Amino acid sequence: MPQTEIQILNHLPVELLSARTEDLCDILGGPTVINLGGKRPRPLVASSLLHGNEHAGFYAVQRFLQMNIGELPRSLIWFIGNVEAAKASRRRLEHQPDYNRIWTEGPRPENKMAMKLKQFIKEQRPFAAIDIHNNTGKNPHFVNVNVLEKKFLFLAHLFSEHIVYFTEPKEIFANAISEICPSVTLECGIVGDESGVDHAYQYLNAIMHLPEIYSLTETDDIHFYESVARMMVPPDTEILWEDQAPTNPNYIQLSRQIEEDNFKDVAKGSPIATFGGDGRILVMNQKSKELTDDYLSYSGNQIQLSTDSVPSMLTSDLRVIRQDCLGYLMVRRRLEI
Ligand SMILES: [Zn+2]
Known part of the structure; x- marks a missing residue:
């Protein structure tokens, strides 16, 4: 069969x-x-x-x-x-x-x-x-x-x-x-x-x-979110932990605690990674339209959220980050019923 x-x-x-x-x-x-x-x-x-x-x-x-x-x-x-x-x-x-x-x-x-x-x-x-x-x-x-x-x-x-x-x-x-x-x-x-x-x-x-x-x-006890984008790391950006030294001029460094931010309110201006060279995180919607400028800003050596967000499915599994994505960005919405 x-x-x-x-x-x-x-x-x-x-x-x-x-x-x-x-x-x-x-x-x-x-x-x-x-x-x-x-x-x-x-x-x-x-x-x-x-x-x-x-x-x-x-x-x-x-x-x-x-x-x-x-x-x-x-x-x-x-x-x-x-x-x-x-x-x-x-x-x-x-x-x-x-x-x-x-x-x-x-x-x-x-x-x-x-x-x-x-x-x-x-x-x-x-x-x-x-x-x-x-x-x-x-x-x-x-x-x-x-x-x-x-x-x-x-x-x-x-x-x-x-x-x-x-x-x-x-x-x-x-x-x-x-x-x-x-x-x-x-x-x-x-x-x-x-x-x-x-x-x-x-x-x-x-x-x-x-x-x-x-x-x-009743909607009183509901946390309601809309998933708006996913974060990807381009193949030419090296992915490191914050305590690791880069071997490539273009890199990002992530906190080992990154998964702790899942389903937490993370305010505009919060750093989500540091970067060197042309190291980047790209933000895409599900139709593969790039929205990086709407959600992230690059300031000094930090990549910061440029809007209040609730991340989800952030993973510290480097293989998953490479093959799938770093995680999703959601925004809180009011649930009208
Ligand atoms: Zn599944």
Whole structure:
């Protein structure tokens, strides 16, 4: 079976109750939907392992099924995504696209798989959808929404007081499914953090027992942010810690405590790095438009924020900074409901 054909099973293979994510490729062979009936017919959609090294979603659903052998309180559509990458404990393999960037019409077999699954989900008239991830860097557990409607916000707030809104990239699972039912993306802390599995399990358990998705009525305790940009380091800039000496004329030096700034209010003028030569941090929006001058200023040997911001997903993993980004910049917004 080609790895991009989706398999839909109307039963739970018993091995899944004890499997490790590394074993799923051998057990399932490819991306798989487990479609299970329950007491309330309209299903919850739970998506896991769109990124193969982000285990929280798989283990949360697995625990829920272990605890609910027999009858489920509600029907469940469980999507187990990139099992090939999970086997290697990687986000994705070299030849693969990012499985959370395939949820629009497109030329790749993975786009076709995603559109087929979206159609299947639509036909099942789901009551809500959650996509479960981990991330890099020290962040609180938080939740992303792509639509500002009361039911989406209710679903989000049930997971975390930290709600992040963005509309780009559009090619993500939760955005595609938002056309069908309320949907959110959970960010359950760093990979391997057991509290992320516990939290996702408790959330899943709560939603599976809800008679309906209500509307959010109170916003008092919500921290609501809009994600506006991501920070990248160009390849010709050397990345160092503050106590390391440069070997390249163009460099930036970062604080070893950089992850402590995640989800904190950082005031305009605060330094985020020092630099030498043409060492740079670039700020881009999700459409790859450069916005560096809107968010950063270069003063003396410091790179400073030029606007009040709340950073997120700042990471001290140099490989992630090189391959993905240094982190995101968010701004606080008032949530009007
Ligand atoms: Zn992810």
